[in-house]
Amino acid sequence: MSTAPTVDVHAHILLPEIEALVSGLPGHDAAKELDARRNGPAALAVSGPMVRERILKLTDVTVRLKSMDAQGVDVQLVSPSPSHYHYWVDEETAEKVYRTANEATAAHCSAVPDRLRGLGLVPLQHPDLAVRALDHALEQGLAGVEISSHAPGRELSDPAYEPFWTRAEETGAILFLHPFGCTLDERLDRWYLSNTVGQPVENAVALSHLIFSGVLDRHPGLKVIAAHGGGYLPTHIGRSDHAWSARSDAGAGCAHLPSSYLKRLYFDSLVHDPHVLRELVRAAGADRVLLGSDFPFDMGAEDPVGALRAARLPEDDFDAVRGRNAAALLDLTLI
Template sequence: MNQYSPTVDVHAHVLLPEVDALVAGLPGHAEAGQLDARRNGPAALAVNGPMVGERIPRLTDPAVRLAAMDAQGVDIQLVSPSPSHYHYWADEETAEKFHRLANEATAAHCSAAPARLHGLGLVPMQHPEMAVRALEHALDQGLLGVEISSHAPGRRELSDPAYEPFWARAEESGAILFLHPFGCTLGDRLDHWYLSNTVGQPAENAVALSHLIFSGVLDRHPGLKLLAAHGGGYLPTHIGRADHAWRVRPDAQDCAHAPSSYLKRLHFDSLVHDPYVLRELIRVAGADRVLLGSDFPFDMGTEDPLGALRAARLPEADFDAVRGGNATALLRLRKD
């Protein structure tokens, strides 16, 4: 590891068989799986099973993970549970059990190489009154924060006032909040050609971030350390339309400043699959707000995150910032 400038991947996942075993067969689990199957469509499901199966060792075995990181030239990963572990269908008792188990299992995985693996936990966003307690539990395990989806069942958006205590505690504690959608509310319109992911994920990112911006959440909690997966989806490259609405529409003015200004308060991973889109993300958000991300080890990620970053032909200072400098600061990693 380069002691002065580690390469840090902030978008990497772990699979937790303990969580799957805990929820298997519980009321609501089968229904959630059926909904996910409908949203993805049969062709996608036929691909997903073998794809995940081939990657199980990298998702569960720290030694295999570290060897893969070495091959990629990655020194440090920020490891988050697979979004398939959200289980936002769960009742309060089940949610209490599985989020604690997920936090503890993620911390145990990372403890195999504490200098190279740092973790994020989970919180039951379907039960806002439990979110602060779940965040505290994650931090108590030595995790750096938690991973959240773009919304919770019942159309509970991230702008819901019920989340205010959660945002306040996350801000106060300095916890990392990794916004990573799972599923898409556009439903069966996207059940062909893997549109549930290729269109659905960036759409969900854009909607969730827009709720946080337009509702004033980021005005009330300017110190939130919020990291958006997939480069923030469609929002950063189409932020001009949001700014225009804010200027001309009274119903779009619940935030204090133009929406584009909030991009410089957020953080984004670099996983946009296009060097020109990455350059635009850096232009609108700032080179200090973009962090290297690979979606390790899934097929919709990149096997060569550094190669993808080099393809953007950034100035050297910007390249080094995205490669690891920004993550070192955000995650408060030691440089020695």
């Protein structure tokens, strides 16, 4: 039997102090209106009460630990709620946001450092601040930072992020790619399509930018974890491979078949379908998939280990995804 802990790499914390920082600032109302348009009134009516019901799990360490124990999770990698990105704020406010997020997340995790590791934030809308924000997160003892799939007017392939990728590679920082908001906007404003379709789309687009632009060629040591199993990309990567082989424009930016880069990335297991999870493990490799629950939101897995077990992976693969891979990535002491 393995001695590796069970590690959930997709768990969130809510930080009211960040919302207090941005409330009332120019642009705040417009950002809220955009979010409302993208999600639609029915989704907002459900999401508000859902979050309120989970406030203690999102903020109270004792309640978090009880929930982890009930799930059979030994360690969580805790990242701020993506609602805290606020990529619309100016540079001065952005620095306050990332410092507050990094320090508050570190304080939350430091209460039980053997069970909680943390990630900070980086203001992608201001690339010149990205390295400083990453360094600040690492100085707090965090394992890395969480980023969205894009910032307004900038894709992850933007050359302005090159210093950030360089620094992340140098330091071995973990980059947790977790989208917030889909640019398909009102096309997804009913039936919670903004999340069910939007999140997988954003994951696939962001990863494609990293792959096709050559970011992963230039920075092969990057430690990127894609939330939601990487979205649609891993199970539809054959289309990318075909384009790379058949078209000069598609193949101009990266050196190898797009599918080969899946084995340079990490993916959480949160795909909500055992057959899709098996295909993710096949496409990326059992050593590249990590247990993820999206704790404690309603689009997460209440029993992440049970969801993993439902995929009926070989025992060694099951154990790798359950915790061995993440324990190695986070340099956890085996327990």
